[in-house]
Amino acid sequence: MxxxxxxxxxxxxxxxxxxxxxxxxxxxxxxxxxxxxxxxxxxxxxxxxxxxxxxxxxxxxxxxxxxxxxxxxxxxxxxxxxxxxxxxxxxxxxxxRYEPVTQLAAEENGMCSVTEAHERPPEWTEAKAEKKSIGKYFSYPCII
Structure with a gap:
């Protein structure tokens, strides 16, 4: 081919x-x-x-x-x-289906925080979820 x-x-x-x-x-x-x-x-x-x-x-x-x-x-x-x-x-x-999706959330101080929302498979434990979400938060100026 x-x-x-x-x-x-x-x-x-x-x-x-x-x-x-x-x-x-x-x-x-x-x-x-x-x-x-x-x-x-x-x-x-x-x-x-x-x-x-x-x-x-x-x-x-x-x-x-x-x-x-x-x-x-x-x-x-x-x-x-x-x-x-x-x-x-x-x-x-x-x-x-279980891939994290980045979301923007506006905050009161004029900053937007970027977080990753996870649809977790049923076999995940909270400990795994907590370990996976460490370091997933960032702040950027929010343009509205």
């Missing part, structure tokens, strides 16, 4: 990417990591084992595009617009 920079991903290729992405160790490494080239090199190797010939840059671009489209549809659903949809939404929802 030829893999050019502009070649569209087939449904089978996306399914393979989602199956690798859904692995717990991959999700854990991708969460909160900005320098993730090594992770995507590994994902590209795993995809090659599954017969998908894509390089790490293509994998990262597809990951970002799928994540962006998922969040757009999820936001629309949360706003009451259930007509917006995408292919693989339910697969992505299963993968991304």
């Amino acid at each position: 030829e893999s050019g920079a502009g070649k569209h991903w087939t449904e089978e290729e996306v399914k393979a990417l989602l199956s690798v992405w859904s692995e717990k160790n991959i999700r854990k490494q991708l969460h909160g990591t900005l320098r993730n080239k090594g992770i995507f090199i590994y994902i590209a190797k795993r995809l090659q084992e599954l017969g998908v010939c894509r390089d790490w840059k293509q994998c990262r671009a597809k990951y970002k595009n799928l994540k962006y489209e998922y969040r757009t549809v999820k936001y629309a659903h949360n706003s009451g617009d259930v007509t917006k949809t995408m292919k693989f939404f339910h697969d992505l929802d299963a993968i991304l």
